[in-house]
Amino acid sequence: MNAVSRRYIGLLYAAPAILFVLVFLVYPLGQLFYTSLTSASLLGGGEFVGFKNYVKAWNDPQFWTSLLFTLKYTLYITPILMGLGFLLALLTAENSPLKKFTRGVLFLPVVIGLATSSLLWFWLFDQQVGLVNQLLVDLHILVRPITWFTEPTLALWAVIASIVWKVVGFGMILFVASIQSIDQEITEAALIDGAGYWQRVRRIMLPLSYRTMLLATLISVIGSMLAFDQFFIMTGGNPRGQTFTSVYWIYQNSFIFFKLGYGATLSIILMVIILVGAAAQIALTRRRATA
Amino acid sequence: MSSIAVPTAGDIAGRSTLAGAQRTRYLVGAICIAVIAIMLFPIVMSFLDSIKTRADASASPPGYLPHALGIENYVKVFYFQAGLPTYLFNSLVVAGLTIAFCLVLAVPAGYGLARFRFPGKEAWFLLLLSGMMIPYQALVTPLYLTFTKLGLANTHVGLAIVHTILQLPFSVYLMRHSFEAVPKELEEAGVIDGCGSWQVLWRILMPAVKAGIVTVILFAFITSWNEFLAALIFMNKETQFTIPIWTVSVRTGRLGAVDWGALQASLVIAILPCIAVYVLLQKYYVSGFLAGAVK
Numbered sequence: 001m002n003a004v005s006r007r008y009i010g011l012l013y014a015a016p017a018i019l020f021v022l023v024f025l026v027y028p029l030g031q032l033f034y035t036s037l038t039s040a041s042l043l044g045g046g047e048f049v050g051f052k053n054y055v056k057a058w059n060d061p062q063f064w065t066s067l068l069f070t071l072k073y074t075l076y077i078t079p080i081l082m083g084l085g086f087l088l089a090l091l092t093a094e095n096s097p098l099k100k101f102t103r104g105v106l107f108l109p110v111v112i113g114l115a116t117s118s119l120l121w122f123w124l125f126d127q128q129v130g131l132v133n134q135l136l137v138d139l140h141i142l143v144r145p146i147t148w149f150t151e152p153t154l155a156l157w158a159v160i161a162s163i164v165w166k167v168v169g170f171g172m173i174l175f176v177a178s179i180q181s182i183d184q185e186i187t188e189a190a191l192i193d194g195a196g197y198w199q200r201v202r203r204i205m206l207p208l209s210y211r212t213m214l215l216a217t218l219i220s221v222i223g224s225m226l227a228f229d230q231f232f233i234m235t236g237g238n239p240r241g242q243t244f245t246s247v248y249w250i251y252q253n254s255f256i257f258f259k260l261g262y263g264a265t266l267s268i269i270l271m272v273i274i275l276v277g278a279a280a281q282i283a284l285t286r287r288r289a290t291a
Numbered sequence: 292m293s294s295i296a297v298p299t300a301g302d303i304a305g306r307s308t309l310a311g312a313q314r315t316r317y318l319v320g321a322i323c324i325a326v327i328a329i330m331l332f333p334i335v336m337s338f339l340d341s342i343k344t345r346a347d348a349s350a351s352p353p354g355y356l357p358h359a360l361g362i363e364n365y366v367k368v369f370y371f372q373a374g375l376p377t378y379l380f381n382s383l384v385v386a387g388l389t390i391a392f393c394l395v396l397a398v399p400a401g402y403g404l405a406r407f408r409f410p411g412k413e414a415w416f417l418l419l420l421s422g423m424m425i426p427y428q429a430l431v432t433p434l435y436l437t438f439t440k441l442g443l444a445n446t447h448v449g450l451a452i453v454h455t456i457l458q459l460p461f462s463v464y465l466m467r468h469s470f471e472a473v474p475k476e477l478e479e480a481g482v483i484d485g486c487g488s489w490q491v492l493w494r495i496l497m498p499a500v501k502a503g504i505v506t507v508i509l510f511a512f513i514t515s516w517n518e519f520l521a522a523l524i525f526m527n528k529e530t531q532f533t534i535p536i537w538t539v540s541v542r543t544g545r546l547g548a549v550d551w552g553a554l555q556a557s558l559v560i561a562i563l564p565c566i567a568v569y570v571l572l573q574k575y576y577v578s579g580f581l582a583g584a585v586k
Binding site: 007008009010011012013014016017018020021024025026028029031032035040088091092098099101102104105106107108109111112113114115116117119120121122123124126128129130131133134137145165170173174177222226228229232233247250251254255260263264267268270271274275278 | 319320322324334340355403412418422425430452456463516535573576581
């Protein structure tokens with residue numbers, strides 16, 4: 001084997017994967033940007049229109065409604081997921097059989113499909129046959145069953161409840177890992193100083209889970225900004241388009257109204273918002289970590 | 292119990308009297324059991340609903356437990372539209388192809404990145420991971436255009452390609468680390484015996500990275516089995532639906548009114564493989580999740 005081929009043999013092994021990414025990720029990304037500058041339709045045709053679609057987005061009230069709704073959803077659900085995830089990690093971090101089992105059960109919905117879990121909760125929140133209403137009535141919290149999906153705020157909270165059930169185990173597992181990796185000596189020293197449990201949570205476990213918390217927050221924010229399945233299945237964007245998320249509005253434009261060009265524009269805008277947001281979050285936390 | 296790093300019930304009580312410690316222990320146990328009950332409630336109730344009779348499942352107000360047991364909901368979804376076997380076949384073929392694509396691409400890539408030096412290596416690695424930062428939701432439109440031209444819309448291969456885009460970054464990342472974790476001495480023996488790099492990979496290293504490969508397979512399966520948006524867009528012919536699209540169309544039914552019993556039966560069918568795989572391979576699942584997230 002000569003020297004040149006030896007130098008590139010590793011690249012050769014990676015070549016199929018690289019080629020795949022270039023063809024199915026990088027090229028479509030370029031294509032997406034180009035499409036965003038055209039009036040392409042799902043039915044074919046379309047011409048170059050420059051940045052007209054971007055101006056159109058700026059003036060599209062539903063674009064803003066969807067974006068604000070998505071932001072609201074993200075801002076509501078992320079602290080709940082982080083807080084509850086951390087508390088559940090505190091509850092189950094110990095390796096006793098009951099706690100291990102609790103952890104296993106908490107993680108179970110993570111492996112179920114989002115579409116499936118959304119249908120499950122669509123049923124549970126149904127006004128007539130849903131068990132959530134039945135349970136709330138039986139517990140005398142509600143006087144009579146309510147309709148969850150005809151009022152945007154109630155619909156939002158129903159979706160949030162379903163997603164918390166579905167993904168809270170994800171953050172929990174990360175936090176359990178970070179709590180379990182805390183050096184025993186630190187804990188022992190705190191115990192000798194007479195620190196109580198909650199003091200150790202505040203002074204040791206929480207600060208040492210900081211990095212994990214940032215990572216989990218980033219994953220949660222990106223995931224929530226891209227929410228689609230849960231709203232498509234549970235609310236259908238109703239009432240009156242008030243529960244369309246950004247991705248849902250992209251889907252609606254591209255595949256229901258056949259406006260691919262405009263849909264591509266909305267995709268680009270959303271992608272830029274997410275990338276800038278993620279970069280800002282990483283930069284901010286870097287600065288705080290070094291300060 | 293000797294472990295100090297984890298909170299014991301006594302710690303939670305703070306200044307613990309023995310009775311107080313005991314009480315906290317019971318309280319923590321009770322909370323655990325309550326959490327388990329809340330988490331399992333939706334799945335268990337869905338299963339119970341699926342074995343109700345059709346009328347019972349649609350009763351309002353709903354009952355918690357079935358009055359009479361029956362399999363009519365399962366019979367109904369079995370024959371729904373093109374029939375359950377078709378949909379199971381679609382989902383399994385797409386998942387199988389996704390697994391195959393991920394392995395064929397990620398195993399050599401992981402090996403090349405872990406064991407060889409070549410120009411621009413880390414840049415290539417970043418390119419392979421870039422899928423983690425680019426939401427696939429944005430790629431669905433251009434891919435749909437290309438796939439329609441290539442005749443890949445409504446095909447198993449087409450959807451499997453989209454699922455591979457989703458899963459490849461994680462797979463490459465995991466395989467690279469799996470190969471890096473194998474001690475170099477293992478393959479040196481092979482090199483002395485005159486094996487080429489391909490033979491080293493195939494004969495010596497593959498058995499050593501078995502855990503990584505199982506994890507790649509597991510995650511590719513779960514992702515593909517559950518994926519909704521791309522399946523919704525690419526598989527728009529009734530005979531090509533995958534299981535998640537099928538469950539939504541069971542809800543919609545033929546006449547608009549929801550057949551709740553049938554819906555629950557379809558959900559149980561969609562959930563069951565996930566739970567089975569999770570329970571059987573939990574070890575790989577949790578460690579894979581941690582490896583993927585803590586980077």
